[in-house]
Amino acid sequence: MKTLTITRPDDWHIHVRSGAVLKTVLAHTARQFARAIIMPNLKPPVTTVAQALTYRDEILRAVPVGVDFTPLMTLYLTGATTAAEIKAAAESDAVYAFKLYPAGATTNSDAGVADITAIYPALAAMEKHNLPLLIHGEVTDEQCDIFDRERVFVDTHLRAIVEHFPNLRTVLEHVTTTEAVQFVQTAGDTIAATITPQHLLFNRNAVLAGGIRPHYYCLPIIKRERHRLALLAAATSGNPKFFLGTDSAPHLTSLKETACGCAGCYSAHAALELYAEAFERADALDKLEGFASFYGADFYRLPRNTGTVTLEKNSWTVPAFYGENGLSITPLKAGEALSWKLQHYQS
Numbered sequence: 001m002k003t004l005t006i007t008r009p010d011d012w013h014i015h016v017r018s019g020a021v022l023k024t025v026l027a028h029t030a031r032q033f034a035r036a037i038i039m040p041n042l043k044p045p046v047t048t049v050a051q052a053l054t055y056r057d058e059i060l061r062a063v064p065v066g067v068d069f070t071p072l073m074t075l076y077l078t079g080a081t082t083a084a085e086i087k088a089a090a091e092s093d094a095v096y097a098f099k100l101y102p103a104g105a106t107t108n109s110d111a112g113v114a115d116i117t118a119i120y121p122a123l124a125a126m127e128k129h130n131l132p133l134l135i136h137g138e139v140t141d142e143q144c145d146i147f148d149r150e151r152v153f154v155d156t157h158l159r160a161i162v163e164h165f166p167n168l169r170t171v172l173e174h175v176t177t178t179e180a181v182q183f184v185q186t187a188g189d190t191i192a193a194t195i196t197p198q199h200l201l202f203n204r205n206a207v208l209a210g211g212i213r214p215h216y217y218c219l220p221i222i223k224r225e226r227h228r229l230a231l232l233a234a235a236t237s238g239n240p241k242f243f244l245g246t247d248s249a250p251h252l253t254s255l256k257e258t259a260c261g262c263a264g265c266y267s268a269h270a271a272l273e274l275y276a277e278a279f280e281r282a283d284a285l286d287k288l289e290g291f292a293s294f295y296g297a298d299f300y301r302l303p304r305n306t307g308t309v310t311l312e313k314n315s316w317t318v319p320a321f322y323g324e325n326g327l328s329i330t331p332l333k334a335g336e337a338l339s340w341k342l343q344h345y346q347s
């Protein structure tokens with residue numbers, strides 16, 4: 001059987017939630033990835049080092065026995081984030097970045113930033129303390145077409161941030177457009193981007209053609225085919241500015257399959273398998289290891305992992321849902337076949 005062994009990867013952008021959902025999803029990530037950058041958009045958001053430490057403990061308690069997994073915590077930027085908190089984050093061994101959500105842009109972003117220039121002092125403190133800024137790059141202007149919100153954010157906000165803070169390491173998270181890819185490619189070495197499996201595998205027809213498919217609805221929304229091709233080209237190019245970040249975002253099935261469904265695709269159950277499928281279709285499996293296991297660690301200035309994971313070419317069917325005792329999370333490609341399967345990992 002065909003197999004693929006790569007250095008154990010990391011997930012540089014994931015939502016694992018808390019409570020029963022955390023217990024349902026975390027094992028999926030921990031068996032694939034050695035480390036993961038944990039998003040702070042809980043309710044209430046994780047805004048302080050003390051809250052991040054409590055959340056990290058909860059995550060560590062959910063790691064299956066014998067599995068080696070390290071959560072890398074982030075803090076949620078608000079208009080009230082202080083320079084003292086940023087210094088404390090830099091001095092902690094738990095917090096690895098700050099996340100900027102424009103207020104109202106996505107799930108649990110109400111406490112986010114309404115006026116980005118107003119938080120420039122916080123960005124200056126992050127630059128000084130060498131803490132990366134992670135950005136949900138979409139404008140929130142209701143007049144702006146949802147398919148244009150990332151492109152407009154890049155032009156109106158990202159360009160300005162990068163100009164003002166040339167030494168601030170910045171990740172434009174889950175890029176979805178040709179314009180975002182081009183911006184990252186031409187910007188300096190301090191600017192990188194993560195790419196999700198759904199944006200590499202699907203275009204907007206998956207969300208909207210032949211019926212509305214809520215499990216493919218995430219933010220930024222999946223765009224048209226030419227954008228998918230630009231993302232795939234970037235991911236498989238070997239350019240270290242582009243690395244793996246699933247944005248796996250579990251929501252209860254009942255909150256997705258409703259008149260106004262939540263944004264987020266759950267992909268942690270088969271993250272690496274989904275990326276392998278995308279890379280194989282682009283005839284670029286040899287580029288998967290850099291994207292999944294090297295470039296993110298290098299950008300965050302962390303050591304590369306030393307263990308390995310092995311995938312085998314062996315078709316399996318994704319379950320209809322994950323969860324027990326009435327809890328249900330519908331995964332990406334539920335009920336459909338995937339051609340790669342994670343075999344084992346060695347730490």
Ligand code: DOR
Nearest residue numbers: 106107218219249263264
């Ligand atoms: O689709 C999304 N879901 N995009 C985000 O930015 C947030 C995420 C979530 O937390 O559900």
Ligand code: ZN
Nearest residue numbers: 013015039247
């Ligand atoms: Zn996210």
